[in-house]
Amino acid sequence: MIARLYRPLLMSLLSSALIACINPGPTTAEEDATVPIGIDLGGSGPVIAAAAPEGHAPPSQHRSDMQMAHEGHDDAHGTVTVNSVDPAQHKLNLSHNPIPEIGWPAMTMDFAVKPSVDLKPIKPGSRVNFTIEKGQGGMYEIQTITPAGGSR
Amino acid sequence: MSARPVFPFPDLTRRRFIRGAAAVGALGFAPWPLRTALAAPATVLSGTEFALTIEDVSLTINGRQATATGVNGQVPAPILRWREGDTLTLAVTNRLREPSSIHWHGVRTPSPMDGVPGLSFRGIAPGETYVYRFPVRQSGTYWYHSHSMFQEQTGLYGAIVIEPKGGYAQGFDRDYVVLLSDWSFEPPERIVSNLKFQSNYYNYGQRTLGTFLDDAQRNGLADTVADRLEWGKMRMSPTDILDVSGATYAYLINGQAPAANWTALFRPGERVRLRFINGSSMSIFDVRIDGLPMTVVQADGNDVVPVTVDEFRISVAETYDVIVRPTADRAYTIFAQAEDRTGYARGTLAPRPGMAAAIPPMDPRPMRTMADMGMGSMGSMSGMTMDQGSMPGMDHSSMPGMDHGAMAGMSNMEASPEAKKLQGQVAVDNVAMMPSGRLQSAGEGFPPGRRVLSYADLRAIKPGSDSRPPSHEISLHLTGNMERFIWGFDGKKFSEAGPIEITRGDRVRFVLINDTMMEHPIHLHGLWSELENGHGEFRPYKHTINVKPGERLSYLVTADVPGRWAFHCHLLYHMETGMFREVHVA
């Protein structure tokens, strides 16, 4: 009786073996060098104006229950990197982040600086905070400029 | 063949048998499809309604298969993508044979939604479904894991990414979760049992005759003998870095062992955000990417003033979000070595799949010093480290060459009264005589010349929301007996102590003194821990604070949400052997 069962048993074992060979297991998959690829959650999208470390007013959208709500200032402000200083013309060339208050994207440009502002402590390559206001000629002029805190 | 084997099948010819044997043999070699654990791709679940099923899943690490505890069929659990401001519903079904739970680490929820069995709720019984419902009022990178027995060790951990309502402060083009964890094929109950019998069971870096001779050659025989006698008298070993090591652990990055080469793709010039989460049970990692400085922008889900470093130490349960900007068309290795240098997790940042960069050799193994024993530390302020405007970020490297006995100001080695009471107790093997503030130090084990992040570097972008000074202090000693493998607070295990009571609305200061010579990442559920690290009102908001050996630090807490909150060391086997307390806000 066992002998009669043997042939179908052998056939089923053979076919199972074949099927098992066709579906590769993890070792075969690894040999195919399918490297696990990380899931990209995507870019950040438009960013808010750069945060000022000295406690300047955060823009109204960025709020969470543990952040302090400041009274908003009306000046536009930002945090930038100084590229070059022109003491003769009392100008600075700056790279700044987008300033939504006045609808400006991130830019690198020259800025006239209010005459009363001392440019001597401002070094190229440093990060600074500044506020700007539209001056007489309709051009924006830097009103105040201070080094950004926590330099590393 | 001399002897003829007896076949039970008399009509079988020899040729048929060999064919059959070959088939059976092939079957043995061929992988059995039903038991195959395919490397399941991680999934991301978003929206406001979630259905999570906790179940046994098959996990393969380095070709060896085991049964792990997964969610929705995968380890690590799916990435949950939430939005700040949404109200979420998460139905969690337990298909295990034992109770389970899910705790949303760092996410502030009402107390019944916090997921700690015995404090928040009864746990999720086998077959049961528990529906979590809570509003999300924060953003950043967090994670979730089981808070039942050792399920966190067997795979129940996953990432949470909460999109900020108003957008990001720093731009980036790609965004990857980097969840670091540790995996052992030994059942976690056996790991604890081994440690209870022999606490240095997993330490294969102990001092030997060989190291004695090396030290004697380097430092002279007399000094070496004196050093051995000093540690011997205390019955402690400076080689105790991590309790469970690479002797049993494989270190994983997003559930993949180093050989699997988990890869994050980028285009040269893009800014890549890497959300590092330490979801391990017992392993502290030192993370760096050779060739790429990392700009840390968030710690524990909260924005910090960006600080660029070469390396950072991430303790269990902490998170750090960094932005890197690879400009070259080449691969970079994301290298996370265990603090005791017994293994590493490794991934690749590459422009195309299949690339890999060189894996650096592991750094030399750190050793504990007398400062770790609480004998004070050279040059830093001993005692309080309150908001004293100390210069942050001055010294990124660890304090070099801390020789015992050679320090000024060591004359007064009188321990505080409460410390004296702890000495000699069964659950206490050491009391820090002069615990010191060491937030400026990144820790031991970093070669000089690397910029390593320290807690003093973390400065919040916005000032804290509660400017009140604390009304009172809660002081706790982190204690333990390494030899017996008992851990606790103030010499007591959880079952031997009562809850810490705080009145709702209070502002308190927690002072932690680490009397042990190991790091402990201390996690308070439900409330923010504002670490006093010298930045005044810009102190960072954290949920998990790594207290170094022999260190004394403090943080402020506003008890604004009532409930029974867990407070514990996040080293899983320390927590389960007693290093746990209830903080009751009423």
Next chain:
Amino acid sequence: MSAARIVSLSLTLAAFATAAAAQTPTTNAPTSGPEPLAMPPPVMDQTIFAHVLFNEFEGRWNGSNSEFRWEGQGWVGTDYDKLWIKSEGTLQGNGVLEDGQDQFLYSRAITTYFDLQGGLRSDLDSRPTRNWAAFGIQGLAPYFFDLEVTGFVSGEGHLAAKLEASYDLLLTQRLILQPQVELNVYSKGDPARLVGAGFSDIDTGLRLRYEFDRKFAPYIGLVYEGKFGQTANFARRAGESTGDVRFVFGVRTWF
């Protein structure tokens, strides 16, 4: 061996086996929290653990005859309270079981490194059985010496004491040299057991083990079995040696 001795020996070994079988932590003892929790506690820090250790499990040769010696311990309990079993004995080539001692103790952790132990000691071997009350300490002494000091009182008021000490010297991470000593002293001689008054015997050795696994470490070594004073006299009269150096080969194992 008589039936009674076989039974007692089997009970001892059975106790070991039970302890070993219960090695995975069992359910928590109820905790004494400040309020009666209807729910299970968030952490189970009162788990009961059980372990068994065979420090000596070896064959001993002195060139002319061989013996087999075991010395092991097992315990079950929580961090503070344990039930402890200690057993040792030497089976000689001629089938005589010598130096059999079994202790059944309650062990309480009292300081960081030491436990206080008390209970019963039964001398079970081929010679007449003796029972003692036992009281002592066990733990890790400064400079990493393992130490056991136990005092005994017999029913007749006789006193005895035993000192055991050992040290693990790591030559490499897995090759460990262990000097070990066991010393017995009795207040009154017991001729039936070939034990004399005063310092009776010493069993000391140097064993070199290789830890293939923490739980399985074969070793080789040299031991010296010595007898003093009255004990030596008894031994000489019985035709036994008073000082023997033997080569040992065995396995140190625990689970």
